[in-house]
Amino acid sequence: MQITLDGQPFTAPLTVTSVEGMLRTIGAPSPQGNYTFINWSQGGTQSQTFATPVNDVTYTANFITGTILTLDPIADAYVNGGKNANNNFGSAISLIDQTNSSPNKSYETFLKFDISTISASVSSAILRVNGRLNNTQTPSIAVEAHNVTNTSWLENTITGNNKPAAQPAILATVNINSTTNQYYQWDLTSLIAGLRSTGISSVTIKLINGNSSNNQVIFNSKEAASNRPQLVIADGAAARATFITKKDNSVIEMGVNVYPNPVKDILNVRTNSKTATLKFYDASGRLVKQQQITGKTIQQINIDYLKNGLYLLKIENETGTTTKKIVVQN
Template structure:
């Protein structure tokens, strides 16, 4: 009787990636036989994601039914525990914050952010960092930065133009607290400038965001101007006025005109040759006006008055 002895197949255990990061795929495939069976529930030549470092054994069977084994170790590296750190997670528009990654070797941020470099966000946004460790494994983390708008601070004056020695009231709005360049922390301040003066107020809202506003208080010497051909005399009082002007003249007055700073005639009144009358300009805004008086002879007299109601 002849006994035939078949050699065992020379089985090989092949791998696409013998070192992988957790969650990544690799493929084990046998060689040198006809069919292959792997330990660890691995299917030959089908990619899978190993969860731990392990050694896998393949059993290969050839056409004679002879079999042999081979082994392959796959090393699984854990992913880095990446953190997203921020110096200020809530900022006011125009202010800086810094995002920096932790737990890895190199970091890449979304939103064109450079790791550990200060920047000024323009909107509320969530930034994602990808950190890569020394094994080439990566993980991500996210950080939201909230952007608060600056308050819209404004200031109005109760009189855009005052005479030297008079006072103006400046009123701030748009914020919660205020600091003026006069050192006042009041919402409303009273000023008595001798010349055109700029006043700056910085307003801060409930979020701690600040903005500034500059107002220039205009000041005039309020010197009367008279011009006539026959030296006629007229008197306008009180000046400043609350809106009711007494006008007295040594000649009959035919026409009274009130002109604003743009040269526009805002009041025009025929007087029927009166030389003692009252002119009501309470409907006008607080400002300095030119009062032009034409007498019966056609001569013109004019004077500046301040309306301050």
């Protein structure tokens, strides 16, 4: 299987090394032969841009052959505790999740799907719910998916007082980490296949925050105008394309830190040496800029006059010489 990195095609599995914070764009071309893209295991859109993280991260694109079926929920609602424990919110356009020591600030989401038309041989079952954080007080909230065996609840009568109990086992966990609406995904393949193998025709999933916070996760409900919850079912053969990003520590290990990369206008350079010489070479090997800097502090290097493209930065100090590829995007 193939993926794209920064617009260029590569055969998976692919491992690349990048500077921390460097923006990279990955994509999953589809279709590829008989295979159709389903989702990235970590969520996000088919083509997405991310900043190279501190730790190594694996991104997996999932593909499938055969039929893809998208199911809408037949019921969804959130419930609240405390003073609203007897109130029903089934007609709301949003679903709310929050875990808090105060019952008044405790919310849980329930979604029910009719799975009677699904065979037991499903190869993929992904719950997709569009949502966001309502603020960044807690910048990342883990939302757990739990199975609820009692599926007799009704959207217009469920409350905090009569909600069905959920199973303690966590089916999947997804981190909600943005105040911008986007789809998040929970892999429910094992659960759905198991339920269908025993003839069960509906499933209820409870979403609950795994960590206590003072802010909320707001999801779109089935009453929303767009981007409603979905259960995406696929049968047939499955395939995966894996991409691993690793942080490049070579510059930092020599006592040099260079960022951001790609860079626009100003490049920040910090060395642990007393002085250093910076030499910028363009793609043809021509020296286009040279500058002496003092160490121990962050030096801001003006490069706003350099043309867009790839440059080689050579850094010379008393500990040695190192080079780094810099992408200029003025």
